[in-house]
Amino acid sequence: MAKLENEFTWSVSRAKLFEDCPRAYYYQYYGSWGGWERDTDPATRQLYILKNIKTLPMWAGTIVHETIADALNRYSRNNSPIQAGELQAIARQKLRSGWVESVNGEWLQRPKRTNLHELYYGDGKSLPKEQTERTKERVYGALAAFADAQILHEILTVPYMNWKPVDQLDSFRLQDLKVWCAVDFAFTDPAGGLRIIDWKTGGEHREALRVQLACYALYAAEKWFAAIENVKLQGVFLNENARVSTYEVAPDILVEAQDHILSSAADMRGKLLDVAANTAREDDFPCCEKEHICRYCNYREVCPYIG
Numbered sequence: 001m002a003k004l005e006n007e008f009t010w011s012v013s014r015a016k017l018f019e020d021c022p023r024a025y026y027y028q029y030y031g032s033w034g035g036w037e038r039d040t041d042p043a044t045r046q047l048y049i050l051k052n053i054k055t056l057p058m059w060a061g062t063i064v065h066e067t068i069a070d071a072l073n074r075y076s077r078n079n080s081p082i083q084a085g086e087l088q089a090i091a092r093q094k095l096r097s098g099w100v101e102s103v104n105g106e107w108l109q110r111p112k113r114t115n116l117h118e119l120y121y122g123d124g125k126s127l128p129k130e131q132t133e134r135t136k137e138r139v140y141g142a143l144a145a146f147a148d149a150q151i152l153h154e155i156l157t158v159p160y161m162n163w164k165p166v167d168q169l170d171s172f173r174l175q176d177l178k179v180w181c182a183v184d185f186a187f188t189d190p191a192g193g194l195r196i197i198d199w200k201t202g203g204e205h206r207e208a209l210r211v212q213l214a215c216y217a218l219y220a221a222e223k224w225f226a227a228i229e230n231v232k233l234q235g236v237f238l239n240e241n242a243r244v245s246t247y248e249v250a251p252d253i254l255v256e257a258q259d260h261i262l263s264s265a266a267d268m269r270g271k272l273l274d275v276a277a278n279t280a281r282e283d284d285f286p287c288c289e290k291e292h293i294c295r296y297c298n299y300r301e302v303c304p305y306i307g
């Protein structure tokens, strides 16, 4: 099979990592590249394993997102009812199997298997009970809020034909740049507006959401030919009783976001050894040396600042 090419792309999370720590960004997008291949060198493999580590809150968020996406897919196929107890039972199973994968070190052979930051950089076997209980409560609480949410009721009352594809990673082009974008859920409401739903298990950061909204709106215009003025983003904060925060798309926000994306991509490209080949050199990416960022960084084990 032909080798995958490391194409230069942009995403909200990539830009955030570049801003937080250029060295971690290098490890994530260049140093770990190819680490999935059998014949890769040990240093690349190690970075690839580290790349796939998740903190407990990230893991909880992934489980909530997967469980919701599966429930909506099942509903679309056979009208399966969406009930909190059932969703929580599915999530319990995911929590159990993920925990076992992490403790047993299955990620050594298969790096995509669950590998928890708190265990990897802890004793590898156990965590304080309060920490694991908090994670479970976060997941179960979010799913209960989802099952009870008014927005779910609205979604289930529109015909399935009005739903857009659920939770798929996709991309759109901004000039010569590929921009990744993962819409959680979207549907056309009875008034003809396109509603893009973002399930949130963390807090609300309005600035970050504005850029995310712009990405969704640009994506919706390219993929679904949506008129920008008809698009609304709704952040649903599942750990705050499914509180909904609505963002309208205004032309000035879009222009601002496009400028932001292009200048962020230019900054990233400015660090490359060879822009056309998308290659980079580790020493050109300084360590941020900020304790509050380093504490949760996946690359602590290899970073010269920590070592």
Ligand code: SF4
Pocket (backbone or CB within 6 Å): 021, 022, 023, 024, 287, 288, 289, 290, 293, 294, 295, 297, 298, 299, 300, 303, 304, 305, 306
């Ligand atoms: S440990 Fe800190 S300085 Fe090192 S890569 Fe991670 S965030 Fe950057």
